[in-house]
Amino acid sequence: MTIDVVEHAESDDGWQAIVINLRHLPDNHLSLLDHLSSPLTVLFGELTAPDRLVIIDGAEAAAVAHGDVFSSVVRSAREAGVKVVAIAATEGSAAATELMKSGNVAPTQYVVSGLTDEEIDTAAGHFSGLQRLAHDPRARELLRRPIVIDLLGRADNPGLPLSDVEALEHIWRSLVRNGDRRDAGAPDAREQVMLRLAAHALDKGNVDDLLSRLDNDAVEGLRRSGVILPASGLPGTGCPNSNMTCSVSTPLRVTSSQNATPLPR
Structure with a gap:
């Protein structure tokens, strides 16, 4: 922001x-x-x-x-x-x-x-897939993160209400793996980018080594899907940042x- x-x-x-x-x-x-x-x-x-x-x-x-x-x-x-x-x-x-x-x-x-309860109810009224989440106390806490609603909105509508676990799995299948389409990076390569970014966030490894192992097509595809933040010319932002980490923060x-x-x- x-x-x-x-x-x-x-x-x-x-x-x-x-x-x-x-x-x-x-x-x-x-x-x-x-x-x-x-x-x-x-x-x-x-x-x-x-x-x-x-x-x-x-x-x-x-x-x-x-x-x-x-x-x-x-x-x-x-x-x-x-x-x-x-x-x-x-x-x-x-x-x-x-x-x-x-x-x-x-x-x-x-x-x-x-997000407040009223804001969550408004979002659920516009997106049927959120209704089950909005009525579950634990899952409702997940929806307080605006990024979760944003990611679910970018994913294809599953057509059915989702539990909290199903919602995150749906985001992974639809946005990270791109529905197994290959028009914006190979699905497995996109998945590997996300897993490597997550591992880097935990072990604080060398950034240059991380960047050398990321598939560039997959990174750009994930950016277009809204899963990785857009590239920035600002100092300190050379390493791709994942929106997915915000969903549980x-x-x-x-x-x-x-x-x-x-x-x-």
Whole structure:
């Protein structure tokens, strides 16, 4: 969502942003410096617009192995006079928030909540396949993630109400495997791309090695199906990002520092 806002505002001379995915960075400060031509403070200082942002996506990784790097990025941005926006899943947001409090700076939080019951009922009224999900308490929680409704809307209508497990299986068959059609990458290749992206998200392997093993036709086909996010020219977004991981994640929490104003909607 935030990356979409940044890309749409690229033509605005009033502000600039650097987007970083924390999960794609090394897990310690020294390893990060080895990959840079200049210190972070110098790189961030090259931004010249009146409003300058460093957007840290995947900030929940600060709770696992990237706390040191997260703190380094935040500290360097502040030293360069650049505002920081951190985007984290709710379960990892507490660690990111605590790390952003260093230097007596109180971050402001913006919670992106899940869909309300009324919004779910409205969606179910337009899509018959959601009706069974909407009436099941456990499955209803799945529908609070807008991406789930979006993915089900992109998949062929099954014609029958679905359980939560059936809904995810239907998305996999229809969108990941493309209904076993071969017009946008081979079904098995598309499936392998998704499995490798999932494995990479868990083991934090080498990004270059991952990219070398992905089938390009399958990646582009998955992008056209809305399963993988569109390619972006922004820094820190070289690794394909899967929408499927959003379907099981909790609502997001956006944390900003240095009195940053909410991003434009």
